[in-house]
Amino acid sequence: MTTIAVETSDLGKRFGDFWAVKSATFSIKRGCVAVLAGPNGAGKTTTVRMLTTVLKPSKGYARIEGFDVVKDYLEVRKRIAYMPQDYGIPGDITPYEFIKYSLMMKGFSYFTARREAKKWIDLLGLRQVANRSGWVLSGGERRKMIVAATLASNADVIFLDEPTAGLDVESKYSVLRAIKEASKQTGSTILLTTHMLEEAQLIADQVVFVNSGVVVTTGTPRELLGKIPYKYKVILEAVDKKCLNGTKYIDLGDKIMVWTKSIDEARQITDECKSYNYSIRETTLEDVYLYIVGGEK
Amino acid sequence: MKSLWRVLGVAGFYSVWIRRQWMWIIQSIVFAFSIVLIVYGWVGVEGVRTIIPIWIVISMWGFGLNIVGQNVGYERISREWERVIASQLTVSEYFTGMILGMLPLELASILPLVAVAVLWGFDIKLILVAVALTPLSTAIGAFLSLSIVLRIKNPMNISAITNPLYVLTVFLPPVFYPSTVFPEPVRTLTLCIPTATFAEIIRSFATGIYLSRQVYLGGLSILTWLIVTAIATKRVLKWGLE
Numbered sequence: 001m002t003t004i005a006v007e008t009s010d011l012g013k014r015f016g017d018f019w020a021v022k023s024a025t026f027s028i029k030r031g032c033v034a035v036l037a038g039p040n041g042a043g044k045t046t047t048v049r050m051l052t053t054v055l056k057p058s059k060g061y062a063r064i065e066g067f068d069v070v071k072d073y074l075e076v077r078k079r080i081a082y083m084p085q086d087y088g089i090p091g092d093i094t095p096y097e098f099i100k101y102s103l104m105m106k107g108f109s110y111f112t113a114r115r116e117a118k119k120w121i122d123l124l125g126l127r128q129v130a131n132r133s134g135w136v137l138s139g140g141e142r143r144k145m146i147v148a149a150t151l152a153s154n155a156d157v158i159f160l161d162e163p164t165a166g167l168d169v170e171s172k173y174s175v176l177r178a179i180k181e182a183s184k185q186t187g188s189t190i191l192l193t194t195h196m197l198e199e200a201q202l203i204a205d206q207v208v209f210v211n212s213g214v215v216v217t218t219g220t221p222r223e224l225l226g227k228i229p230y231k232y233k234v235i236l237e238a239v240d241k242k243c244l245n246g247t248k249y250i251d252l253g254d255k256i257m258v259w260t261k262s263i264d265e266a267r268q269i270t271d272e273c274k275s276y277n278y279s280i281r282e283t284t285l286e287d288v289y290l291y292i293v294g295g296e297k
Numbered sequence: 298m299k300s301l302w303r304v305l306g307v308a309g310f311y312s313v314w315i316r317r318q319w320m321w322i323i324q325s326i327v328f329a330f331s332i333v334l335i336v337y338g339w340v341g342v343e344g345v346r347t348i349i350p351i352w353i354v355i356s357m358w359g360f361g362l363n364i365v366g367q368n369v370g371y372e373r374i375s376r377e378w379e380r381v382i383a384s385q386l387t388v389s390e391y392f393t394g395m396i397l398g399m400l401p402l403e404l405a406s407i408l409p410l411v412a413v414a415v416l417w418g419f420d421i422k423l424i425l426v427a428v429a430l431t432p433l434s435t436a437i438g439a440f441l442s443l444s445i446v447l448r449i450k451n452p453m454n455i456s457a458i459t460n461p462l463y464v465l466t467v468f469l470p471p472v473f474y475p476s477t478v479f480p481e482p483v484r485t486l487t488l489c490i491p492t493a494t495f496a497e498i499i500r501s502f503a504t505g506i507y508l509s510r511q512v513y514l515g516g517l518s519i520l521t522w523l524i525v526t527a528i529a530t531k532r533v534l535k536w537g538l539e
Contacts, residue, residue: 052383056538073538082383088375090310092317097309104306105386105394107299113306133317159383 005030005157005189006051010060012213013046020046022213023060028191028206030065030156033183035200036193037289038210044193045085047210048159051191052082065156081106081153085161085193087146091135095126095145098134102149120148124178140171147175151182151190158182160192164199176203197285207285211293221285228291230259230283232266237277244273250290259287303386307394311368315402322405329356329406332473333413342417347503348473349414350427353407354434354495355467360396360403361435362466363459366442368395370455382537396435426502430495433519437491440526447533472496488514491522 006028021043067075103113336344470493501507
């Protein structure tokens, strides 16, 4: 039995003359939480829509649990659950009903669906609003409702397209916690998309960076952090750029950001620039992404 | 067994809005009774005898045309369409569940009218003929609507298409009034409209008067509509892998 849950090779999708996904090659190990990360319009959603058999790839191939998404699409559909981006939940339905009926649509019996719905309502902190209609729920509660219904499906591979988009901080962490919990409890492979790289760093076992329809790199957060030669970044406010003495920097308008290899180097920059407003932080996946995609300036 | 749960899951999902927005059911009942009263007022008992079975067939036409078509359109906007595609649900399970879930909306107007027909002592055969025609009227209505709705790339206002289509096929042609108001050959030509044909079939059974030419033309019209709209729908109804 394969240990790879999702595998793609040179996967591409063309709409007319436009290639939404030019070449996506990556694989995701079974049971891990993977994040497809990249800016808006990078091709994340199109990639997921191909993996979930909604769209037919224009080139390359993709396999879910060893099954080809085109040739064996019925086998693939047995093994997946999908939360589309911008999913519009019907206003009349309550979270309890939504999760229950969604599970029955997956083939769960009425009784199992009812039991699981209650369990996931608790897990996502929706108990207070479980029987309120969607019209009176907040955006965050509605999002949790669809995330709960998708995670509760117990599918082998779960796809969540931008599950935290538009959520407040508290709801965002509650959703991320539930995703991690679901992965632990069910052993499902979870692939989610986001353009928020801090989320990827928080929960991902594996990150796939996408830009302009191409997978640019992939690895664990630790591996990706090791792909740049810098360990720290200094953000300086209101300084004369001449003090950097030719050191490469990223212009953020009224601030500048400089990557450094050591904390001493970072302190040396703040001393030389005589900046009173500065911060020194460890590099994150955002820096990795900027470094790989944008390159040094 | 899993297939049955899937169908019931879809039915439950689509029954929610009817249960919550129960005023639609009231509207459905009032509308049906109003039609009966209008016909009674203008024509008398004989008109009611025919209008009840015609209403049964035509309300199911509207169910297919308006409700099913609109729902699919909205589900494409809300992306529920994608969510169900990426699951084990088959097209037939999905549509069976959808129809089962929303059927109470139509039954709410049909069943009281059947009761009226029985209590008034009308020939039950006419009601049975109407019920026998409902799968056809639902199917053609749904196919016609879907073949249009699924062609629209940006289905933002589906009801702006399905509602006029409903009025055009139900109120304009000779459905709630006899086709005899038209001279030949217009009268025969109205049989090209499926709703008019359904109504004409009911009227023929009610009066016992029919021309064999009308029977053949009517049958041919229904069959043609069924085949053409089914093919047109099949061409645009893609269950994933688009």
